[in-house]
Amino acid sequence: MSDPRQGDKVMPMGEAVRRFVRDGQLVVIEGFTHLISFAAAHEIIRQGRRDLVLCRLTPDLVYDQMIAAGCARKVVFSWAGNPGAGPLYGFRRAVERAIPRAIEIEEYSHYGMVARFAAGAARLPFFPLRDYQGSDLPAVNPEIRSVTCPFTGERLAAVPAIHPDVAIVHVQRADRLGNAHVWGLMGVQKEAAFAARAVVVVAEEIVAEEVIRADPNRTLIPGLVVDAVVEEPFGCHPSYAQGYYDRDNAFYVQWRDISKDAASLNAWLDEWVYGVASRAEYVTKMGARLANLRAREQCCGPVNYGF
C-alpha cells in the first residue's frame, strides 16, 4: 500500500474536514493574529462537529465563533481576548453562564503553550522552562508542574507535550504535496504541525513544486508531515495573510457589538457561516470589503542559491 502522505493531497475544504476532523478530537487551528484559518473553522461549524477540545494560544474570533456554535467542550489557551478590541463575549458566555453549553478551560501563559507544542513536535514527554514561580497559574492548572534538573539541581517549571489529533495551518502558498511557504509572523505553526497526528495545510494559492523548491528556506512546513492541501483565497479573513491582504481591524471592532449577546452572534453565524456553502461564497458575499484589504507591494530582492 502506498504511503498516504505521498503524492497529490489537494482536496476541497469539505472533504478535508470530513476526513480529518472528528467529534471529540483535540483540534488546533494555529496562527498568531496572522494566517488564522477562518475558512476551516467555518466548515467545521457547518459540518456540525461537537465535543471538540480546541487548543490555540489566542482563541481569537475563530474559537469565539466555534464555541458559540456549540462545537467545543473544552478550550486550552493562554490569552482569550479580542486583540485590540476588548473581550471575547462568546467565550465568556460559555465560561461564565454555560451558553450554549458549559466548557472546561485549561489555561497557560504563551510560553507554556509554545513549550507544549515544542515538546509534542520533538516527541518529548514535557518541556522545562523558567516560568510560573510566584504566579497562581499552577494552583489552578495541575498540568503546570516542576522538575529538578539532573545536572544543576535547579527547580524548573514543566508543561506536558501536546499531540493534537489535527493541526490546521494557513499558509501563503503550497505545492500539491503540501510543502508550504510562510513569511511574516510564524507563530507556533511549525511546532503545531510537527506535534499533530494529522495536518491540513490551507493555502492562499497552490503553486508548482518548482516555485517552492526555488526558495527552500521559506518552507516552514514540509509536505512529509502534511495530509491534506486546500486552496482557499482570502481563507483567513478577518485575519490576514502578509503580502496578500491586511487584517480587517474594523471587523474585529465590529465583532465586539456582534458578539455582545448570543442572539446577534447567532444571527451573524446564520448569515455568514450557515448561510454560505463555502469560503468562495463568503468571499463573493463580502465583495468590495475584501478587495479593499488587498496588500500593497513591497517585494524583497532575490537570493542566490547556487553553488
Place this chain on the structure above:
Amino acid sequence: MEYTPTELMVCEAARQLRDGEVVFVGIGLPNLACNLARRRHAPNLVLIYESGAVGAVPVRLPISIGDPALVTNSASVCSMYDVFAHYLQGGRIDVGFLGGAQIDRWGNINTTVVGDYAHPGVRLPGSGGACEIAILAKKVLVIAPQSARAFPERVDFVTSPGHVTASGTRRALAMPGAGPVLVITDLGCYEFHDGEMVLSSLHPDATLGDVRRTLGWDVRVAAELAATRAPSGDELRLIREDLDPGHLYI
C-alpha cells in the same frame, strides 16, 4: 499646552527608556511610549513584540500585537519559540512593559479573573506572555490608570508576579529578572522599596488626597517626593499627529 492624563502616562513611560535598550513591547500605551522614545531620545531602541517581530519599525499604529506593519522592514521575524526561549528566557530583554486589571501593593499583576477563579465575577483574557515577562525581563515597567478597584492591597489572582507573592519573594523563588521597578499611573509614579510600591513622584494637578483615595492601602510616600514633568509640545505633537492620529489610545 493642554494634555490628557493618558498622554502624560505615555510621555513619562517613554522617558524611562534608554537608547539602545531592548524592549518587549505590549499593545496600546506601551507601544505608544516605545515609539515615542524611538522618535526622540532613543533612536536605537530595539522593539520586540511577542508575535515574533524583532527590531520592528511600525509606520502605522499597530492595532493588534500581530499587526503586519510590525513585520515590514523589521530587523528579523522569528517564531514564538524563539521569542520566548531565546530572547526572553535567554536574557536578551532589558525592559518589559506590563499593564493589568489589578495591580497590588507588591507589584503583582492580575489579568486573569476578578473574584474566584472557579466562579469568576469577571473573566479577563489571562496571561498571554505577561507571566514570563514579569519573571524573565531584566526589569519591568507597569503602566495603568489608578482606581481603588484596580489597585487593591492584594490582587484576586497573581497572573504575573511582582515582588512578594503567597509563595515567596523574587529572590527566594530564583526569578532571573528584577521585576517591576516603576508603576506609572494617571496620578503619579511609584518606585519599589523593600518590594512595596512607594509614591516617588506626583503628576501636575494630582494631589496626595487623590492618590490615597484611589489605592487600596495606606501608601508610603518617598521622603523627597518629586513633581512629574508635564509633556512638552514636541512630545504631544508626535503622539497626536504621528503615533496615534486616529486617537485610538489617547
